[in-house]
Amino acid sequence: MKVIIIDDEPLARSIVKEYLQSIPGAELIAECGDGFEGIKAIQQLQPELIFLDIQMPKISGFEMLELIDNPPAVIFTTAFDEFAIRAFESSAVDYLLKPFSKARFEKAIQKYLQQSGMPQTKQLIENAAALPEQQNRIVVKDGNKIRIIPVHTIHYLEAADDYVKIVTKDGSFLKKRTMAFFEESLAVYQFVRVHRSYIVNAQLITRIDAYEKDGHLLLLNTGAKLPVSKAGYAKLKEALGI
Amino acid sequence: MLLQYIILSQLNIDDTHAVADSVISNILLAACSYFISNNMKYYIPRRERYWYIFIVSLAGTFLWMLAEQGVLALLLNKNDPYADVFFSTLSIRFGAGFLLISSMSMFSLLWYGQQEQKDVAGRKTEADQLSKDAELFKLRQQLQPHFLFNSLNSISALTVADPEKARHMIHQLSDFFRGTLKKDEQQLNSLEEELAHLQLYLDIEKVRFGHRLQAEIICSNETLQCRVPALLLQPVVENAIKFGLYDTTSDVLIKLEAVLEQNILKIVVQNPFDPETALPVKGTGFGLSSIRRRLFLLFARNDLLKTEKENNQFSTTLLIPQPE
Numbered sequence: 001m002k003v004i005i006i007d008d009e010p011l012a013r014s015i016v017k018e019y020l021q022s023i024p025g026a027e028l029i030a031e032c033g034d035g036f037e038g039i040k041a042i043q044q045l046q047p048e049l050i051f052l053d054i055q056m057p058k059i060s061g062f063e064m065l066e067l068i069d070n071p072p073a074v075i076f077t078t079a080f081d082e083f084a085i086r087a088f089e090s091s092a093v094d095y096l097l098k099p100f101s102k103a104r105f106e107k108a109i110q111k112y113l114q115q116s117g118m119p120q121t122k123q124l125i126e127n128a129a130a131l132p133e134q135q136n137r138i139v140v141k142d143g144n145k146i147r148i149i150p151v152h153t154i155h156y157l158e159a160a161d162d163y164v165k166i167v168t169k170d171g172s173f174l175k176k177r178t179m180a181f182f183e184e185s186l187a188v189y190q191f192v193r194v195h196r197s198y199i200v201n202a203q204l205i206t207r208i209d210a211y212e213k214d215g216h217l218l219l220l221n222t223g224a225k226l227p228v229s230k231a232g233y234a235k236l237k238e239a240l241g242i
Numbered sequence: 243m244l245l246q247y248i249i250l251s252q253l254n255i256d257d258t259h260a261v262a263d264s265v266i267s268n269i270l271l272a273a274c275s276y277f278i279s280n281n282m283k284y285y286i287p288r289r290e291r292y293w294y295i296f297i298v299s300l301a302g303t304f305l306w307m308l309a310e311q312g313v314l315a316l317l318l319n320k321n322d323p324y325a326d327v328f329f330s331t332l333s334i335r336f337g338a339g340f341l342l343i344s345s346m347s348m349f350s351l352l353w354y355g356q357q358e359q360k361d362v363a364g365r366k367t368e369a370d371q372l373s374k375d376a377e378l379f380k381l382r383q384q385l386q387p388h389f390l391f392n393s394l395n396s397i398s399a400l401t402v403a404d405p406e407k408a409r410h411m412i413h414q415l416s417d418f419f420r421g422t423l424k425k426d427e428q429q430l431n432s433l434e435e436e437l438a439h440l441q442l443y444l445d446i447e448k449v450r451f452g453h454r455l456q457a458e459i460i461c462s463n464e465t466l467q468c469r470v471p472a473l474l475l476q477p478v479v480e481n482a483i484k485f486g487l488y489d490t491t492s493d494v495l496i497k498l499e500a501v502l503e504q505n506i507l508k509i510v511v512q513n514p515f516d517p518e519t520a521l522p523v524k525g526t527g528f529g530l531s532s533i534r535r536r537l538f539l540l541f542a543r544n545d546l547l548k549t550e551k552e553n554n555q556f557s558t559t560l561l562i563p564q565p566e
Contacts, residue, residue, distance in 0.1 A: 009452075011399040011449070012395055014403060015395065018403075034491050058491055079388055080391050098391050098394070099391065099394045
């Protein structure tokens with residue numbers, strides 16, 4: 001059983017390392033201090049199980065998992081994180097609250113061994129992403145780099161098959177999510193789904209013109225022009241209060 | 243009104259007079275009652291309330307009678323049988339009017355009094371709830387659960403690897419929390435004392451984060467005796483550490499510099515941050531709004547906390563006026 005520990009506190013890593021020594025068959029193949037190292041190590045070394053902290057530099061444990069294509073089984077370790085715990089409880093992956101005992105640690109390993117096969121990491125990522133605390137930025141892969149996009153810098157989003165294209169002042173990026181997901185999660189930031197294929201940052205709208213029959217065309221202060229459907233126009237009017 | 247009309251009719255008054263009299267006097271009576279009752283909506287007597295009602299009702303009745311006479315005299319010609327009847331019924335009218343007006347004002351007194359009591363009770367429960375919430379929030383803040391549990395986790399790791407260090411950290415953690423509990427937020431301490439408390443916090447954080455966290459404190463001797471509100475610095479530094487550690491992946495240097503300028507102690511706390519990914523600061527953002535609030539309550543000034551972003555450094559400036 002190949003294991004990686006990802007935590008920004010060295011002592012927190014050392015305690016997992018210590019407990020692992022008495023687990024037969026467990027092999028610690030890497031220790032990482034942040035999510036960037038974590039992604040690299042997971043992709044190169046293909047562990048079966050990772051111990052993951054949530055609050056880490058730059059990107060959180062959840063954001064790191066979002067960027068991995070086939071995430072391994074995860075046991076979360078965290079000190080005090082009410083919102084994260086809500087996410088854990090709705091999925092089968094175990095979590096350890098720091099400081100945890102050796103007995104509790106062994107129980108988590110047992111749980112992992114029993115449900116071995118495909119753990120519900122994917123479901124957990126979905127749950128965590130839907131929490132409002134998680135939604136003021138979007139983390140994407142840009143080639144080999146990782147980019148953190150603060151929500152207020154987004155101009156608009158466009159549907160692109162299984163992906164959503166996120167257009168910002170620094171270019172556009174792809175994220176594997178549904179339009180419905182963003183429509184709901186970005187609503188509080190004044191983003192409006194004006195069309196089946198477009199969600200727009202309403203703060204950037206400078207003009208709305210009538211266009212063909214039933215349709216409208218809106219102009220952003222960035223110069224972009226986006227089509228507005230009949231249903232989208234109703235939502236837009238409601239969001240802008242006109 | 244109908245009753246009055248019937249009585250007047252029986253006293254051999256013709257219809258026009260009877261109708262006019264009953265309609266006018268009753269409308270005036272209603273207006274008078276309304277006026278008194280409306281008055282009580284805004285003013286409810288506290289003491290001697292029954293005397294108050296008695297006098298007000300008496301005065302109201304007099305006014306009503308006067309108005310009635312005036313209006314009726316204006317509208318109706320001198321008509322002997324009617325005038326006689328009017329004057330002979332004066333005492334009855336007065337009695338009936340007084341009874342009506344006083345019972346009306348009594349009723350409004352009770353009604354508005356009860357209404358007011360309900361409002362007061364509602365406000366009280368609301369205020370109680372708010373203060374309870376605030377207290378709970380403050381307790382939780384004082385406990386700093388994230389800091390506490392992570393520190394305990396570090397101690398747990400050290401007990402096997404380095405028992406001496408583990409014991410040392412337990413002492414530091416105890417001293418830190420004892421200090422937090424002991425201090426009264428209203429009191430002013432010397433900067434020296436506050437820095438000693440801060441040092442405990444920094445030492446614990448350094449054990450947790452290892453080499454990634456460095457701190458540098460620069461202050462002259464004259465600033466050490468300056469007066470600083472208790473527990474004001476620690477949340478500012480805590481904020482700087484969190485911001486620095488979670489917004490960058492490199493080593494983090496937290497700088498604290500104190501200078502005395504024209505009898506104002508100026509403390510600048512700096513931390514590195516990444517301007518590209520930092521979220522927009524709302525107002526002063528982060529945990530700083532409560533510090534601004536405290537400074538305002540202590541010194542009645544709103545300009546004592548400033549934040550600034552320059553290159554990759556985020557700085558928080560505190561200005562603390564010194565007693566003359």
